[in-house]
Amino acid sequence: MTESTTRRPLVSGNWKMHMNHFEALKLVQELSYQVTRDDVDAVDISVHPPFTDIRTVQTALESDRIPFFLGAQHCHFETSGAFTGEVAPSMLAKLGVVYVIAGHSERRELFGESDEMVNAKVKAIIANGMTPILCVGETLEEREAGDAESKVSGQLKACLAKVKSTEVGSIVIAYEPIWAIGTGKTASVEDAQAMCAFVRQTVAEMFGADAANEVRIQYGGSVKPVNAAELLTQPDIDGALVGGAALEAESFARIVQYRLHDA
Numbered sequence: 001m002t003e004s005t006t007r008r009p010l011v012s013g014n015w016k017m018h019m020n021h022f023e024a025l026k027l028v029q030e031l032s033y034q035v036t037r038d039d040v041d042a043v044d045i046s047v048h049p050p051f052t053d054i055r056t057v058q059t060a061l062e063s064d065r066i067p068f069f070l071g072a073q074h075c076h077f078e079t080s081g082a083f084t085g086e087v088a089p090s091m092l093a094k095l096g097v098v099y100v101i102a103g104h105s106e107r108r109e110l111f112g113e114s115d116e117m118v119n120a121k122v123k124a125i126i127a128n129g130m131t132p133i134l135c136v137g138e139t140l141e142e143r144e145a146g147d148a149e150s151k152v153s154g155q156l157k158a159c160l161a162k163v164k165s166t167e168v169g170s171i172v173i174a175y176e177p178i179w180a181i182g183t184g185k186t187a188s189v190e191d192a193q194a195m196c197a198f199v200r201q202t203v204a205e206m207f208g209a210d211a212a213n214e215v216r217i218q219y220g221g222s223v224k225p226v227n228a229a230e231l232l233t234q235p236d237i238d239g240a241l242v243g244g245a246a247l248e249a250e251s252f253a254r255i256v257q258y259r260l261h262d263a
C-alpha cells in the first residue's frame, strides 16, 4: 500500500520456551559478535527471552553495550494483584524491556487469550511506556476458505479498540499466518506482502494515513536466512518476527543482514 523510507526495520527473535539463563547469555553474546555496527545502523534488533532470562540478558546488554532491544514474550494486563504465575507490564518496564509480544497465536490457541485480553494487554504495554508487537494471522482453514482478510481485520479491530491514533503509529504489528509458524512453510512473498499491505490499509481505515504510514509491520512464520531478503524487501514488510531461526546466533544474524543478500 505505502512505501516509506522512514520506517526502520525491526527484526525480533522470539525464543519461546527455549534457553535457560546461561544459554541465553551465551546466545546474546554470540549474536553480538556476529552483528556489525552497520547492521545496527540499518536495522533494529530485539531479543525476547523467557522471563527467567530477562535480568541476565539485560545485564549483558548493558555491561557489554550491546545495542539490541530487550523484549518479552507476554505479560499480564493488570498492574498488580492475585494473578498467580503472571508478570505485570511495569515489572518488565523496570527491567528495561522495550518490546512486548502480545497475542501470539500460541498464547491465543494454547492459553486461551481472547482478542479482548490482547486488547487490554496492548493498552497496558503502551501505558507502561513499552511497545507492543501485536500478532495477527489466520489458520490454514481460514485461508483456504477465503477468510484470511476478515480474520485479520477482525483481530486488528478488536485488539486495537480504544487505542489512540497517535499511539498506533509507534506500535508494531506482526502478521503471522498460523500455518507458517514452526512448520517450515513460509507464505509466498506475494501473499505475505499482500497481507501486510492489507494490515496497513486496515490501520489507515481505523486510525488514518499517518498512523498507517508509520506503523511497522513484521512478517512472521518460518523466516530463515534463505527467505529473509525477499520477504523483508517488500514495500509493506518492515521486519520479521523469528522463532526457530532466532535460536542460533549465525542464522539470526544472517536474517538481520538480509539487505546484504540477494532478494
Ligand code: PGA
Pocket (backbone or CB within 6 Å): 014, 176, 180, 181, 182, 183, 184, 220, 221, 222, 223, 241, 242, 243, 244, 245
Ligand atoms: P517460526 O516462529 O519462525 O519458528 O515459524 C515464528 C513465531 O512464532 O513468531
